[in-house]
Amino acid sequence: MTTTPNPTLIYPPNPSIRFTKSQLYICPKPFRSSSSSRPGSFGIKCSNPVNDNNGSASSEARNNGGGLKNLLSGIVDERVDELLNREENRVLLDGLDKATQRVEMAKRELAQIEQQEIENKKMKEYINQLEIRAAEIEECQKELLEARALVEEAERSLEDEIEDKKSMMTETEREEMYKNKERFESVKAASISAVVGTLAGLPISLTQAANTSQLILPSVITLISCALFGVTFRYAVRRDLDNFQLKTGTSAAFGFVKGLATLGGGPPMELEIGSVSSHAFTGAVYISENLLIFLFAAVGLDFCMKLGVLSPFPIETDVSTTKMD
Structure with missing residues (x-):
């Protein structure tokens, strides 16, 4: 059974939709095998009887438009569920979940790496401060050694003077x-x-x-x-x-x-x-x-x-x- 598209289903540029009283025939075609990734197609056939009353025709068109919308949404939901329940789509969804998990893990690892970088910066600053303190301590030690050398030299000179005075003393x-x-x-x-x-x-x-x-x-x-x-x-x-x-x-x-x-x-x-x-x-x-x-x-x-x-x-x-x- 063949289906012919009804020109009333093609939406004009104007967002307002007008329907006439029509009869809807749904003739599903057989779906292809699950090995193919292309979904099956279906057809819609509508008839447009003649109605002499314009007011009643417009009201019926509105009612038929709401029913068509609900029917289309139901068909779309069923098709989505059918697509999601397929094996190849499940594999894709599992891969998507795993990829999402990997992204989350990568984000956590990136946050840890950033925290480690911050800690490393702090550690480097602390090490620099320690090196500065060590340099200051080394300079102080050098100054102390120089002062100690000066004191020892003064003591030796004083002892030499005392010995000279003793040697100059008579018996x-x-x-x-x-x-x-x-x-x-x-x-x-x-x-x-x-x-x-x-x-x-x-x-x-x-x-x-x-x-x-x-x-x-x-x-x-x-x-x-x-x-x-x-x-x-x-x-x-x-x-x-x-x-x-x-x-x-x-x-x-x-x-x-x-x-x-x-x-x-x-x-x-x-x-x-x-x-x-x-x-x-x-x-x-x-x-x-x-x-x-x-x-x-x-x-x-x-x-x-x-x-x-x-x-x-x-x-x-x-x-x-x-x-x-």
Whole structure:
């Protein structure tokens, strides 16, 4: 069955559409096989009967136009669904979906790459700042090294000047300087020994004195004797600070001498057993008291020498060996 196109279906340039009463015949042609990508065609046949009433014809044309529009839209929808349900079109749609997904993934990767580029720029700026700081630190270190070199050079020049001054000094001036140092150390030894010995003998003097006036003379005697002991101890022990016998022997000698001198200042001894025993006991007490005082003074001197507060005799070993030579 053949279809002939109706001239009323061709739309004029004017957007207004006019229809007459017509009859619509749809004669579908058989579609081609699914292997062909071209869709099938269909035909529409319309008849135009004669109508004497113009008003009724126009209203019917409008009704027929709305029905034709709905029919065409339904046919188009069916054709679209049929086209979408075909296998080759499904493959194309799947490819389109995959391509869309790939585009989205590419967009995300592009965003990540842009973020990485921003981070790389920030990192480069930070590295540049670090390099600038490192250059500044290196310059500061160079300046410090130069300043240290200048200080060392000044110290060397000062030492050279001191050595030159020492070399320019005569032998007499050196000896005089050495003697002054030794005198000063001897004064320090006498002061330390006098203070320690007087404090150690103060309790003994308090037990023997009835009032303050009786305490003055024994304290002064102890102070003077301990000062002499300090000077003698320094010259006797010298640099042999680990010689215990020498240190105790010096203290014992001063203790015996002062104790016997105190005993000799008392009443004379008579040739009787009671007087001899009394003097012997009193002498032992005096010797013990003075031995204790000088031992305390010796301990104080030894402690100060080991701490470096007091220098042993001689102060400079090279001076002593030179003088001995």
